[in-house]
Amino acid sequence: MxxxxxxxxxxxxxxxxxxxxxxxxxxxxxxxxxxxxxxxxxxxxxxxxxxxxxxxxxxxxxxxxxxxxxxxxxxxxxxxxxxxxxxxxxxxxxxxxxxxxxxxxxxxxxxxxxxxxxxxxxxxxxxxxxxxxxxxxxxxxxxxxxxxxxxxxxxxxxxxxxxxxxxxxxxxxxxxxxxxxxxxxxxxxxxxxxxxxxxxxxxxxxxxxxxxxxxxxxxxxxxTPQPSDSPTPHARSITTADAILDFAAMTADDIVTLHRAIGHQRALTTWLPSGVRLHLYDPAIFPSCSWSSSSSPPPTLSDTPGTLAYYKPLRTLLIRCAAGSVLAVPRVQKEKRRNAIEAREFWNGMVPVRGLVVDGQVRLVRMEGAGV
Missing domain, CATH: 3.40.50.170 (Formyl transferase, N-terminal domain)
Incomplete structure (x- = not known):
């Protein structure tokens, strides 16, 4: 008792x-x-x-x-x-x-x-x-x-x-x-x-x-009663819209942080110029030290946010983000595909598509209001 x-x-x-x-x-x-x-x-x-x-x-x-x-x-x-x-x-x-x-x-x-x-x-x-x-x-x-x-x-x-x-x-x-x-x-x-x-x-x-x-x-x-008028942050539900990337407004660090927070429930989302939805997995900030340690220099990415290219030494995709930062993405998943694939496999499938890859680069787009 x-x-x-x-x-x-x-x-x-x-x-x-x-x-x-x-x-x-x-x-x-x-x-x-x-x-x-x-x-x-x-x-x-x-x-x-x-x-x-x-x-x-x-x-x-x-x-x-x-x-x-x-x-x-x-x-x-x-x-x-x-x-x-x-x-x-x-x-x-x-x-x-x-x-x-x-x-x-x-x-x-x-x-x-x-x-x-x-x-x-x-x-x-x-x-x-x-x-x-x-x-x-x-x-x-x-x-x-x-x-x-x-x-x-x-x-x-x-x-x-x-x-x-x-x-x-x-x-x-x-x-x-x-x-x-x-x-x-x-x-x-x-x-x-x-x-x-x-x-x-x-x-x-x-x-x-x-x-x-x-x-x-x-x-x-x-x-202890909670204060009724305390200005504290609110934790609303995570929605599909939260996973849509805006490379012009988000730095590589912003995107990595977003993935750490919601990647378990929402795949980070962007679109190819063809309108095909693309999910990005396991993103990381691409540091300058990776370039000097490699025998092959990285591709010269356009300064335009959303520019995508393949970096063979690390077998990763590189994406230009806000403030000149660069994101490395090792795996992606195209719309209507069941599983994610390695960056190399994805890029090899992109190259033969006429007009999509220009000078070894692709421009990803943001589709406002598109269902994800």
Missing amino acids: VLLCRGLVLSRSDPCCARRHFRATTLQNRFKILFLGRDEFSCAIFEELHASPDVWESISVATNPDTRSIQSPLRPLAQSLNVPVIFIPPDKPDFKHWKPPPPFFESRPDHLLLTASFGRILTPAQLDLFPPVGRLNVHGSVLPAYRGPAPIQHAILDNAPTTGVSVAQMLKRGIDKGPVWGTVEIPVSPSATFTSLRAELAAQGGRLLVSVLRDMLAGTARS
């Missing part, structure tokens, strides 16, 4: 009464948890939670059903640990009418709703089935910065020197606007990708969540 909080009280030790904490007054069981998630971020947090049985009496998982193109890694993980798995409706409109499984039919002090990268907005009716302090979300930023569905991507896009993870209470008027029960801040490596940063944040988030739950059970957990 452990101590469980009965509710929230204002901390009199805080002159502004801004912080809130649990008052442990009643002996109760550990938490009965409903965990909602879907991706690798969710999985790492769930693993840490499951490995800490001192904070839970039971755990159930709710996640998306598998489809042909999308599979929830949380499902097999939970099943491998003998944790019950419930599938939510696949369509978002239907989710509004979804009801949690038993025993979560009514709000009880030991019932806890946890979400992590769930991808759905819970309705007020669904939240009401849990006590206000028993609705927690693990968010991949130091709130209130980067509220929204894509905090990790936007931290990389903004070249933020630091980011972090927060455990926050979910409100009916804003899932990520509630009081914060704990945060961990970490530095962002200049070479961080979404995948690497997500893994680091998830590991930190899992440990933070368990620490918060232990403090809640001990009656020592405290939360």
